Amino acid sequence: MHSYDHATLQMYLQRHVEGMGPLDKFEKFSDGQSNPTYLVSSGRKRFVLRAQPLGTLLPGAHRVDREFRVMQALAATPIPVPKVFHLSDGDTPLGSQFFVMEHIAGRVFWDPALPDQTPQTRGAIYDAMNKALADLHDVRPDRIGLGDYGKPSGFFARQLRTWRAAFAASQTEALPDADWLGAWLEEAKPADDGSLSLVHGDFRIDNMMFAPDAPTVAALLDWELSTLGHPMSDLAYQCMHWRLPHKGVFKGLGGLDRKALGLPLEDEYVAAYCTRRAIPAPKDWTFYLAFAHFRFLAILQGVLRRSLDGNASNPLGNDAVRDVIADLALQGRALAQKAG
Numbered sequence: 001m002h003s004y005d006h007a008t009l010q011m012y013l014q015r016h017v018e019g020m021g022p023l024d025k026f027e028k029f030s031d032g033q034s035n036p037t038y039l040v041s042s043g044r045k046r047f048v049l050r051a052q053p054l055g056t057l058l059p060g061a062h063r064v065d066r067e068f069r070v071m072q073a074l075a076a077t078p079i080p081v082p083k084v085f086h087l088s089d090g091d092t093p094l095g096s097q098f099f100v101m102e103h104i105a106g107r108v109f110w111d112p113a114l115p116d117q118t119p120q121t122r123g124a125i126y127d128a129m130n131k132a133l134a135d136l137h138d139v140r141p142d143r144i145g146l147g148d149y150g151k152p153s154g155f156f157a158r159q160l161r162t163w164r165a166a167f168a169a170s171q172t173e174a175l176p177d178a179d180w181l182g183a184w185l186e187e188a189k190p191a192d193d194g195s196l197s198l199v200h201g202d203f204r205i206d207n208m209m210f211a212p213d214a215p216t217v218a219a220l221l222d223w224e225l226s227t228l229g230h231p232m233s234d235l236a237y238q239c240m241h242w243r244l245p246h247k248g249v250f251k252g253l254g255g256l257d258r259k260a261l262g263l264p265l266e267d268e269y270v271a272a273y274c275t276r277r278a279i280p281a282p283k284d285w286t287f288y289l290a291f292a293h294f295r296f297l298a299i300l301q302g303v304l305r306r307s308l309d310g311n312a313s314n315p316l317g318n319d320a321v322r323d324v325i326a327d328l329a330l331q332g333r334a335l336a337q338k339a340g
């Protein structure tokens with residue numbers, strides 16, 4: 001949790017954020033695991049401030065400057081993102097770098113099964129997500145000033161190096177299934193096929209705002225892990241979440257009757273995405289899914305480590321996170337072994 005002096009923070013925000021008046025409220029959102037996020041109220045105006053956490057950070061993690069840059073660039077596209085107002089340097093009244101963006105009214109769905117919606121509305125919400133992802137991957141990064149936002153080739157090779165190193169750096173106990181999966185991915189990675197898009201990096205239903213009264217995406221949020229990369233990494237990451245059981249810390253769609261709920265099956269969702277983008281079905285889907293499992297368990301291992309070190313922005317139950325990490329490792333290994 002950041003500590004701050006009210007008068008100093010108010011003076012800073014008034015100096016740097018257009019339309020900011022007296023600081024009436026500075027309240028941390030209860031949800032979120034990576035970058036602490038605050039609701040800032042000034043009279044009738046509301047803003048959102050997103051900051052780096054305090055403490056020792058993993059190299060390349062918590063890049064709020066990248067979040068700011070990508071949302072600023074996407075403002076010129078049909079992709080729904082909040083308007084951004086200010087990016088600080090590291091010397092701030094909060095003790096870490098942050099940016100300020102507009103507050104968007106809408107709904108966040110924390111349960112991917114959408115229990116409070118009708119089957120028809122559930123289908124419409126998932127179709128809106130599918131369209132948002134396809135639209136994002138059709139954006140030409142070079143046309144919006146993001147041609148240098150990542151390297152143009154070798155995405156999965158670099159990602160594997162990054163996440164295997166991150167997992168090792170934050171590992172708290174032995175996890176043979178994760179070690180096996182990381183080694184298998186290294187051997188099984190497909191040749192670079194030249195596919196390149198702006199990828200969100202954490203594309204899932206609870207990282208977007210939906211309109212208050214319609215099944216449409218009002219804003220894509222949490223761009224911390226965005227980069228230039230292979231578009232299938234985003235698609236597989238979302239589908240990987242659906243394979244998790246519908247219980248615990250990170251609810252998936254595993255074990256649910258999707259047809260009865262009005263939710264798309266995985267192959268239907270992938271096919272709809274490919275149709276929207278006029279591309280063939282992915283050839284290496286098992287690899288993409290297994291990679292998504294390893295990447296997410298590495299991310300959660302970092303969350304667990306920060307929690308144990310006292311630096312997590314909203315610590316979950318450590319035992320629950322350990323269980324999810326172990327399940328991801330086991331499920332990812334099973335996928336790989338089934339592929340042969």
